[in-house]
Each structure stands twice: as C-alpha cells, then as structure tokens.
Amino acid sequence: MTLDPVVLFFVLGLLAALAKSDLKLPPALYETLSVFLLIAIGLKGGVALSKLTGSAVLWQVVAVILLGAGLTLVAFAVLRWRLGRADAAATAAHYGSVSVVTFAVASAYLARQGVEAEPQLTVFLAVMEMPALVVGVLLARIGGDKQVNWGRLAHEVFLGKSMVLLMGGLLIGWLAGVDGIKSLSPLYIDLFKPVLSLFLLEMGLLTAGKLAGLRAQGLFVVAVALLMPLVFAALGLATAVAMGLSVGGAMLLATLCASSSYIAAPAAMRIxxxxxxxxxxxxxxxGVTFPFNLLLGIPLYLWLAQQVYA
Known part of the structure; x- marks a missing residue:
C-alpha cells in the first residue's frame, strides 16, 4: 500500500520533532490553515447538499446524534475501570466527538481511490461534535457538587471557531450551489490537498510532543486509544449499513466514529x-488515536466497508 502524500507530510513532521529538529510552523500560519480547511470542508458539503431532496437526511442526522452520545457512554464505561470520574468523562467526550482533520484525510483518501460518498457526511461531521460534549459534562457532574456554567459551555460548543466556520461554510455552499461556488473553486477545491499537507506537517510536530506523556499515563490509556477506534469504527459501519449508505459513506462514518477530537473537546472540557x-x-x-487512524485506520476502514458491501 502506498501512503497518500498528505499523510507522508504528517510522518515528516513526526520524525522531525522526534529527531529534535528546529522545524516549526508560524502560529499564525497554523491558525490560517485551520480556518481554510474548515471552510473548504463546509463549502464542499454544502454544495453537495444543495443537490439533495427529501427528508431522509433528517432521520440520518438524528441517528448520528444518538450514535455520538452512545459512543461517549461506551467510552466512559471503559475508561472508568481505571480513571476517576472527571478524567473518564472528559476523555470519553474526546472519543465520542470527531476529528475534522481525520475526516479531511479520509475524504482525500477516498477521492484518490475513486470512491464517492454521500454529501451529508459533512453534516454528520458537524452534528456529532455536540452530543458527545454535552454527555461528557453530564457524566462528570452526575453525583458531583460542582455546577456547570451551561451558558458559557453552549457558547463554546455552538459558537466556537470550528463550529462557526464549518456550519458557515456548509450554509454558504448550500445557498450558492454548484454554479455560485465556481469562482471560489481554484482556492477552496484545487488547493485543498496542498493546504492539508502543510497542516498535517504541523500535526506531526504536535503529535510528537504528546508521545512523551504516554509513559506517565500507563498502558491502559494506550490500549484504550488503540482499541477504541476499531470498536467504534465497527459500530459506525453497522450504523451506515442500517442507514443504507454507500461504501464511501460507510467508510467515512466509520472514520468519524473512530476519530477523536483534539480541538473542540479540549476547549469545552477545560471550561x-x-x-x-x-x-x-x-x-x-x-498521541495515539490520531496517528493510528492516519497511518493504518483509514485504509482499514475502507477495506472493511468494501468487505461488508461485497
């Protein structure tokens, strides 16, 4: 199997950091790349959604919201074997939530393989963030004496940068449609993979910094971080089959379930x-789940989807 070039940029960043290179991306560039990717993913999904008719997507959205909440509960039950309530709940929220970057890499991998997926997967990406964070907070607070500032939390979840840019791009793409978005295609469509490669270079540098902390967390956390994606991908794949999604759609939903948030979830849990x-x-x-999905998980989830639909 030949690795996608964008994934090789992640490997480059990872190896450079482990070798203690002085390679760094300017913080402002990292923020700019994040904004670009969120808008681009939203625009692409919105344009595709503008072609859809019918109410079936609404029921699918409800299903993935329940799926996100359910994944958080499962993760919490597993993590509570060894972790305290607060740590288990916060970590479960990360695993019930999703990774935009993992989704972007999976989408690029599908395109490289010539496999299409339903446009509503971008909507699934947006809505799966919310239930996991809410359930995670509830799990942390059940039986506790600390109060949650729900207004501040809601503001962080619904009006955080990631959600505003993703949903904003989705809405713009849906309103503009195929013809209206053509003038933006040279930037947001043609340059998507080059920008993603730079972002993954930075993610490789960041990931290397988290590997050192794994030793202090013990083998339990490492094992969970490796096994959880596989179990959750299987649950996502089963849900996709029940929804009647295509091979590509099933692979992307499995990838969403297998991914874990490291942008929105940390911010919300900090509050x-x-x-x-x-x-x-x-x-x-x-430190574990993100590189596992990039290097091994994404090709594996496509292979599993192909076997199920064979």
Whole structure:
C-alpha cells in the first residue's frame, strides 16, 4: 500500500520533532490553515447538499446524534475501570466527538481511490461534535457538587471557531450551489490537498510532543486509544449499513466514529470539567488515536466497508 502524500507530510513532521529538529510552523500560519480547511470542508458539503431532496437526511442526522452520545457512554464505561470520574468523562467526550482533520484525510483518501460518498457526511461531521460534549459534562457532574456554567459551555460548543466556520461554510455552499461556488473553486477545491499537507506537517510536530506523556499515563490509556477506534469504527459501519449508505459513506462514518477530537473537546472540557487532567485525553487522542487512524485506520476502514458491501 502506498501512503497518500498528505499523510507522508504528517510522518515528516513526526520524525522531525522526534529527531529534535528546529522545524516549526508560524502560529499564525497554523491558525490560517485551520480556518481554510474548515471552510473548504463546509463549502464542499454544502454544495453537495444543495443537490439533495427529501427528508431522509433528517432521520440520518438524528441517528448520528444518538450514535455520538452512545459512543461517549461506551467510552466512559471503559475508561472508568481505571480513571476517576472527571478524567473518564472528559476523555470519553474526546472519543465520542470527531476529528475534522481525520475526516479531511479520509475524504482525500477516498477521492484518490475513486470512491464517492454521500454529501451529508459533512453534516454528520458537524452534528456529532455536540452530543458527545454535552454527555461528557453530564457524566462528570452526575453525583458531583460542582455546577456547570451551561451558558458559557453552549457558547463554546455552538459558537466556537470550528463550529462557526464549518456550519458557515456548509450554509454558504448550500445557498450558492454548484454554479455560485465556481469562482471560489481554484482556492477552496484545487488547493485543498496542498493546504492539508502543510497542516498535517504541523500535526506531526504536535503529535510528537504528546508521545512523551504516554509513559506517565500507563498502558491502559494506550490500549484504550488503540482499541477504541476499531470498536467504534465497527459500530459506525453497522450504523451506515442500517442507514443504507454507500461504501464511501460507510467508510467515512466509520472514520468519524473512530476519530477523536483534539480541538473542540479540549476547549469545552477545560471550561466545563476543569478538574480533569487534559494530559490524559490529549495523550490518548492526539498521541495515539490520531496517528493510528492516519497511518493504518483509514485504509482499514475502507477495506472493511468494501468487505461488508461485497
């Protein structure tokens, strides 16, 4: 199997950091790349959604919202074997939530393989973030004496940068349609993979920094971070089959379920569950699950989807 060039940029960043190179991307560039990717993914999904008719998508959205909540509950039950309530709940929220970058790499991988997927997967990406964060906070607070500033949490979840850019791009793409978006295609469509490659270079540098913290967290966290994606991908694949999605759609839903958030979830948990140790959740999600999905998981999820639909 030949690795996608964008994934090789991640490997380059990872190896450079482990070798203690002085390679760094300017913080402003990292922020710019993040904004670009979120808008581009939203625009592409919105344009595709503008071609759809019928109400079937609404029921699918409800199903993936329940799926996101359910994944969080499963992750919490597993993590509670060894972690305290706050740490287990915060980490479970990361795994019930999703990774935009993993979704972007999976979408690029599908395109490289010539496999198409339903446009509503971008909507699934947006809505699966919310239930996991809410359930994670509830799990942390059940039986506890600390109060949650729900207004501040709602603002962080619904009006955070990631959600505003993703949903904004989705809405613009849907309103503009295929013809209206053509003038933006040279930037947001043609340059998507080159920009993604630069972003993954930075993600490789960041991931290397989290690997050192894994030793302190113990083998349990590492094992969970490796096994959880596989179990959750299987649950996502089963849900996709029940929904009647295509091979590509099933692979992307499996990837969403297997991914873990390291952008929105840490920000929300910092506000709602400040007593949780962020080193645990970030070491697991960014140090183990993210590179696993990029290097092995994404091709595996496509292969599994193809076997199921064979």
């Amino acid at each position: 709602a569950v400040p007593e949780a140790n962020p080193a645990i959740s970030l070491a697991a999600s960014l």
